[in-house]
Amino acid sequence: MGAPPGYRPSAWVHLLHQLPRADFQLRPVPSGFAPREQEYQQALLLLAALAGLGLGLSLIVIAVYLIRFCCCRAPELPGSKSPSPGGGCVTWSCIAALLVGCAGIGIGFYGNSETSDGVSQLSSALLHANHTLSAIDHLVLETVERLGEAVRTELTTLEEVLEQRTELVAAARGARRQAEAVAQQLQGLAFWQGVPLSPLQVAEDVSFVEEYRWLAYVLLLLLELLVCLFTLLGLAKQSKWLVIVMTVMSLLVLILSWGSMGLEAAAAVALSDFCSNPDTYILNLTQEETGLSSDILNYYFLCNQAVSNPFQQRLTVSQRALASIHSQLQGLEREAAPQFPSAQKPLLSLEETLNVTEGNFHQLVALLHCRGLHKDYGAALRGLCEDALEGLLFLLLFSLLSAGALATALCSLPRAWALFPPRNPSALCNGSRLSEPLLPARLEPVSPPRSFPGCQRRPH
Amino acid sequence: MGAPPGYRPSAWVHLLHQLPRADFQLRPVPSGFAPREQEYQQALLLLAALAGLGLGLSLIVIAVYLIRFCCCRAPELPGSKSPSPGGGCVTWSCIAALLVGCAGIGIGFYGNSETSDGVSQLSSALLHANHTLSAIDHLVLETVERLGEAVRTELTTLEEVLEQRTELVAAARGARRQAEAVAQQLQGLAFWQGVPLSPLQVAEDVSFVEEYRWLAYVLLLLLELLVCLFTLLGLAKQSKWLVIVMTVMSLLVLILSWGSMGLEAAAAVALSDFCSNPDTYILNLTQEETGLSSDILNYYFLCNQAVSNPFQQRLTVSQRALASIHSQLQGLEREAAPQFPSAQKPLLSLEETLNVTEGNFHQLVALLHCRGLHKDYGAALRGLCEDALEGLLFLLLFSLLSAGALATALCSLPRAWALFPPRNPSALCNGSRLSEPLLPARLEPVSPPRSFPGCQRRPH
Numbered sequence: 031m032g033a034p035p036g037y038r039p040s041a042w043v044h045l046l047h048q049l050p051r052a053d054f055q056l057r058p059v060p061s062g063f064a065p066r067e068q069e070y071q072q073a074l075l076l077l078a079a080l081a082g083l084g085l086g087l088s089l090i091v092i093a094v095y096l097i098r099f100c101c102c103r104a105p106e107l108p109g110s111k112s113p114s115p116g117g118g119c120v121t122w123s124c125i126a127a128l129l130v131g132c133a134g135i136g137i138g139f140y141g142n143s144e145t146s147d148g149v150s151q152l153s154s155a156l157l158h159a160n161h162t163l164s165a166i167d168h169l170v171l172e173t174v175e176r177l178g179e180a181v182r183t184e185l186t187t188l189e190e191v192l193e194q195r196t197e198l199v200a201a202a203r204g205a206r207r208q209a210e211a212v213a214q215q216l217q218g219l220a221f222w223q224g225v226p227l228s229p230l231q232v233a234e235d236v237s238f239v240e241e242y243r244w245l246a247y248v249l250l251l252l253l254e255l256l257v258c259l260f261t262l263l264g265l266a267k268q269s270k271w272l273v274i275v276m277t278v279m280s281l282l283v284l285i286l287s288w289g290s291m292g293l294e295a296a297a298a299v300a301l302s303d304f305c306s307n308p309d310t311y312i313l314n315l316t317q318e319e320t321g322l323s324s325d326i327l328n329y330y331f332l333c334n335q336a337v338s339n340p341f342q343q344r345l346t347v348s349q350r351a352l353a354s355i356h357s358q359l360q361g362l363e364r365e366a367a368p369q370f371p372s373a374q375k376p377l378l379s380l381e382e383t384l385n386v387t388e389g390n391f392h393q394l395v396a397l398l399h400c401r402g403l404h405k406d407y408g409a410a411l412r413g414l415c416e417d418a419l420e421g422l423l424f425l426l427l428f429s430l431l432s433a434g435a436l437a438t439a440l441c442s443l444p445r446a447w448a449l450f451p452p453r454n455p456s457a458l459c460n461g462s463r464l465s466e467p468l469l470p471a472r473l474e475p476v477s478p479p480r481s482f483p484g485c486q487r488r489p490h
Numbered sequence: 491m492g493a494p495p496g497y498r499p500s501a502w503v504h505l506l507h508q509l510p511r512a513d514f515q516l517r518p519v520p521s522g523f524a525p526r527e528q529e530y531q532q533a534l535l536l537l538a539a540l541a542g543l544g545l546g547l548s549l550i551v552i553a554v555y556l557i558r559f560c561c562c563r564a565p566e567l568p569g570s571k572s573p574s575p576g577g578g579c580v581t582w583s584c585i586a587a588l589l590v591g592c593a594g595i596g597i598g599f600y601g602n603s604e605t606s607d608g609v610s611q612l613s614s615a616l617l618h619a620n621h622t623l624s625a626i627d628h629l630v631l632e633t634v635e636r637l638g639e640a641v642r643t644e645l646t647t648l649e650e651v652l653e654q655r656t657e658l659v660a661a662a663r664g665a666r667r668q669a670e671a672v673a674q675q676l677q678g679l680a681f682w683q684g685v686p687l688s689p690l691q692v693a694e695d696v697s698f699v700e701e702y703r704w705l706a707y708v709l710l711l712l713l714e715l716l717v718c719l720f721t722l723l724g725l726a727k728q729s730k731w732l733v734i735v736m737t738v739m740s741l742l743v744l745i746l747s748w749g750s751m752g753l754e755a756a757a758a759v760a761l762s763d764f765c766s767n768p769d770t771y772i773l774n775l776t777q778e779e780t781g782l783s784s785d786i787l788n789y790y791f792l793c794n795q796a797v798s799n800p801f802q803q804r805l806t807v808s809q810r811a812l813a814s815i816h817s818q819l820q821g822l823e824r825e826a827a828p829q830f831p832s833a834q835k836p837l838l839s840l841e842e843t844l845n846v847t848e849g850n851f852h853q854l855v856a857l858l859h860c861r862g863l864h865k866d867y868g869a870a871l872r873g874l875c876e877d878a879l880e881g882l883l884f885l886l887l888f889s890l891l892s893a894g895a896l897a898t899a900l901c902s903l904p905r906a907w908a909l910f911p912p913r914n915p916s917a918l919c920n921g922s923r924l925s926e927p928l929l930p931a932r933l934e935p936v937s938p939p940r941s942f943p944g945c946q947r948r949p950h
Contacts, residue, residue, distance in 0.1 A: 342852065392855050399852070399856030
């Protein structure tokens with residue numbers, strides 16, 4: 031009858047967790063999550079550095095390709111009818127690359143929103159846990175105050191009224207002792223009081239960081255979208271300056287894409303290490319930060335049949351004391367009320383206080399039970415390890431697609447640009463020049479049939 | 491100290507809820523959610539029918555445009571050098587429309603996954619509620635059985651052992667009465683026992699329907715993606731048959747898009763009506779289906795300070811009876827154990843049973859508290875009214891974009907197709923013909939300068 035089935039590591043977590051990792055000396059590093067150990071930090075940095083390597087390689091490939099294209103160009107015979115070979119293929123491959131880039135942007139938007147969903151699930155779970163913890167503190171404080179007030183006023187009045195009959199005074203004193211015992215037991219239940227760690231603060235910090243992460247990604251995605259669209263526009267309008275500017279921008283976005291890919295890969299791997307066995311790490315961290323006993327933390331973080339409620343003893347003792355107060359008050363009402371009419375009022379008021387205290391006690395039992403807080407813990411883990419990790423993997427896919435697409439576009443754009451015709455002031459379409467992508471043959475009905483050797487290799 | 495802030499209707503809910511609605515006689519219909527009333531059903535059907543009207547209008551516009559294009563074509567002079575005017579604009583507008591369609595598809599994928607997320611949140615909340623309700627039943631059953639067993643065996647043995655001393659037998663009889671009273675009180679707490687409504691069944695039904703809805707949308711999105719990509723391919727390769735097939739497919743997808751738009755609009759409006767004030771409807775429906783008292787349902791669905799715990803009385807009585815059993819057993823242990831050593835064993839066993847019963851009682855108090863079930867209710871509402879509604883609105887946007895894009899493509903495709911050059915077997919690019927979108931001028935260095943009147947109006 032513990033909590034319902036909670037968080038289970040997904041297949042992605044297992045897969046990423048099994049990737050080999052190494053430190054700067056290329057010695058293997060164990061894949062347990064240990065963000066404070068230097069070896070583990072080095073392994074993550076090395077992973078991020080792989081993206082830098084990828085960027086360097088792709089820049090070298092682009093540079094070699096373009097240099098070869100510029101220097102090894104076959105000399106064109108003036109007046110020759112043979113078209114610049116590969117022209118169609120170059121432009122279409124550029125368009126295809128930009129389309130792939132756009133698909134990647136769509137995936138990136140999805141991944142960004144998924145990550146943001148996961149993190150907001152984490153922070154809402156933290157807020158909910160904070161609400162439960164402060165509700166416990168508040169309820170304990172209120173109940174203890176109410177009991178103390180009853181002891182100070184009604185029970186004192188009662189003892190004064192009944193002072194002629196010592197056995198009734200003894201019963202009232204017994205009720206006072208029990209009430210003080212209940213107050214003392216209850217005070218021990220406010221376990222989060224004075225703990226330096228506030229889930230509210232953690233939730234706010236997480237939301238703050240996430241807000242900026244989300245915004246940075248949206249800006250990157252919009253930048254890439256604009257680059258793709260303006261490049262397409264530049265190709266359509268055959269505007270050299272637009273294509274040149276967009277080539278430079280593509281280079282910038284390529285660098286940003288590789289950079290974000292490195293960050294995402296390191297974050298995904300670290301998250302998978304954390305998510306493959308979160309309980310141990312979280313238990314240790316919380317114990318360090320809060321100084322709470324491991325009984326209490328185990329109860330809330332594990333919440334299964336094997337872990338007994340650390341407050342069971344206190345709850346049972348309080349419950350028995352409350353019942354005993356009730357029977358003592360009932361005895362007093364039977365014995366004293368007929369003889370001392372002025373005892374009626376404080377007795378009724380005491381019974382009212384007792385009823386409220388019993389109601390608060392049941393609320394406290396419900397709040398202290400591990401179900402609620404463990405459910406928040408499960409929701410936080412699911413947000414982080416399912417939604418946020420999935421979002422990170424989609425962002426990784428976006429970075430990969432966009433790096434590939436931009437590298438292809440960077441190879442093709444200068445070639446496409448070199449093939450643009452010279453400016454022709456008469457070629458205006460409502461004030462703007464638009465190339466005609468598909469209609470070359472109809473336009474020159476008298477020109478000789480054209481051949482499109484297209485992708486054939488050029489002789490050197 | 492009730493539940494933390496729960497579900498609040500979003501701005502979208504308010505906006506959609508305020509739209510005017512009318513029945514078939516165009517009389518205004520109140521916007522409260524009443525799916526069983528004929529007027530309300532008619533209002534939703536009318537809303538869905540608006541999409542049919544939109545489809546009809548867009549088909550008429552396309553037909554008029556194409557007929558005008560076919561019949562009012564200006565006769566071309568053979569050998570004239572003027573290019574077919576508007577050709578570039580036609581193809582580029584077709585490409586732009588298809589790009590808008592692709593963006594719409596991305597939005598559709600996002601909306602579909604968001605809706606699916608919302609519905610799966612709803613069904614996981616239902617599963618969690620089912621777990622809580624069956625845990626209550628199970629715990630009550632187990633505790634009652636354990637108490638009955640203790641009464642039948644240990645207390646009977648105890649009475650037999652102590653039969654020489656009547657006051658001790660009377661104490662044991664008192665404990666038996668109290669235990670029977672506790673068992674009876676506890677049985678009244680299993681409030682969901684015998685209720686014909688199973689949240690598990692509802693969750694399974696919801697997941698079943700959602701699975702097919704999700705699949706249908708994925709198929710529609712993939713179909714539209716394929717149509718867009720193959721149309722682009724057809725334009726690039728200037729393949730007449732591909733463009734004709736894709737024109738027909740576009741028409742089919744246009745009809746599907748308008749159909750889905752009607753369904754989405756009706757669903758979004760109905761959902762907004764439900765979400766603007768879900769408590770009343772859900773309370774009435776649950777009361778009808780389960781026959782539970784409104785006290786209990788109000789407690790769980792509202793869960794605020796104003797509604798008192800309907801089980802408070804039973805819980806307090808049980809708690810007092812348990813404490814009284816405890817004090818009677820302690821009295822017996824003091825009095826009887828020294829005189830009757832054979833009473834030791836049943837007394838210890840009874841105390842063990844009492845401890846377990848008190849532990850179970852605390853669990854029961856926690857499970858019965860409205861916090862847990864109300865949190866599930868809030869999660870279900872948030873899933874349905876935030877994520878699922880947001881997803882539906884994205885799907886609506888997808889349908890709008892794709893209807894617009896496909897209508898534009900349907901206007902442009904036949905014109906682009908009519909402008910394709912006749913097949914030329916020599917124009918091969920590695921076995922496939924590729925048009926050259928941007929390089930007309932370089933290819934014909936000797937042809938006279940071409941003008942691109944493009945978007946200029948053709949004379950009739």
